[in-house]
Amino acid sequence: MIRADLLAELHDADDGRPAWSREEFERQLRENGKAYHIHHPFNVMLNTGRATPEQIRGWVANRYYYQIAIPVKDAAIMANCPDREVRRGWVQRILDHDGFEYGLPDGEKLRDAGGIEAWIRLGEAVGLSRAEITDLRHVLPGVRFAVDAYINFARRAPWQEAVCSSLTELFAPVIHRQRLATWPEHYPWIESSGLEYFRNRTSQAPRDVIQGLNVTLDHFRNRVQQERAIQILRFKLDILWSMNDVMAQHYGTNGVAAERRAA
Numbered sequence: 001m002i003r004a005d006l007l008a009e010l011h012d013a014d015d016g017r018p019a020w021s022r023e024e025f026e027r028q029l030r031e032n033g034k035a036y037h038i039h040h041p042f043n044v045m046l047n048t049g050r051a052t053p054e055q056i057r058g059w060v061a062n063r064y065y066y067q068i069a070i071p072v073k074d075a076a077i078m079a080n081c082p083d084r085e086v087r088r089g090w091v092q093r094i095l096d097h098d099g100f101e102y103g104l105p106d107g108e109k110l111r112d113a114g115g116i117e118a119w120i121r122l123g124e125a126v127g128l129s130r131a132e133i134t135d136l137r138h139v140l141p142g143v144r145f146a147v148d149a150y151i152n153f154a155r156r157a158p159w160q161e162a163v164c165s166s167l168t169e170l171f172a173p174v175i176h177r178q179r180l181a182t183w184p185e186h187y188p189w190i191e192s193s194g195l196e197y198f199r200n201r202t203s204q205a206p207r208d209v210i211q212g213l214n215v216t217l218d219h220f221r222n223r224v225q226q227e228r229a230i231q232i233l234r235f236k237l238d239i240l241w242s243m244n245d246v247m248a249q250h251y252g253t254n255g256v257a258a259e260r261r262a263a
């Protein structure tokens with residue numbers, strides 16, 4: 001085992017209250033979906049067809065900063081994780097987002113463009129140039145702060161806590177499916193191939209969710225730790241909510257009000 005002073009450990013304080021059962025703990029985690037950014041006015045505007053092309057471009061350009069942060073965050077988790085079994089599963093996330101290219105002995109190449117490239121294609125489909133996406137010129141300072149907080153958390157927290165912070169993904173398949181169901185009708189000017197990122201995530205995200213959820217349910221054992229897991233999930237929900245607040249303030253929401261408030 002890697003020396004404890006090299007890696008932060010999950011603290012094991014226990015105040016004697018009974019732990020939630022696995023089922024109850026999962027229910028408590030899922031309960032927090034009511035604070036997911038799917039309910040944010042900016043997202044409601046986007047997914048109900050009330051956004052202008054300018055607002056869609058703003059969202060895609062800003063969200064790009066989140067997309068490029070995800071594999072950096074996942075590499076930080078792996079760097080802090082001494083559990084080989086977990087790393088064997090987790091590495092798939094980096095390949096999903098960064099893509100890969102392997103040269104085979106016969107000169108052929110095995111390659112996958114990956115999620116970041118798919119996001120750039122989404123950007124091009126909504127009318128942005130590759131350069132203006134990748135040079136981050138449209139990324140708002142508050143979006144940067146929020147995303148950087150996620151990376152910093154993953155770098156510094158015990159790896160189990162960093163895994164737990166990915167659990168907003170529990171709620172992501174619904175938001176991706178919502179986009180696939182509503183964008184083609186509301187925004188017919190966006191070429192369907194531009195939505196490939198969302199299609200890919202509807203199969204990738206459920207697999208990530210099972211893994212992240214199992215690690216969390218396995219490692220957060222006593223009640224103090226389980227409540228800490230809920231706080232971490234809320235912290236991450238706040239990051240996503242704050243990104244939307246910043247974009248709403250800058251690009252406007254065309255009068256759309258929140259369906260539900262963040263808890």
Ligand SMILES: O=C(O)c1cc(C(=O)O)c2c(n1)C(=O)C(=O)c1cc(C(=O)O)[nH]c1-2
Pocket residue numbers: 070165166167168169170171172175176201240
């Ligand atoms: O479009 C979205 O609303 C949304 C949200 C989230 C999320 O909940 O963190 C992710 C994604 N998309 C996503 O596509 C993705 O790959 C992803 C990875 C992670 C993560 O925390 O590791 N979250 C998300």
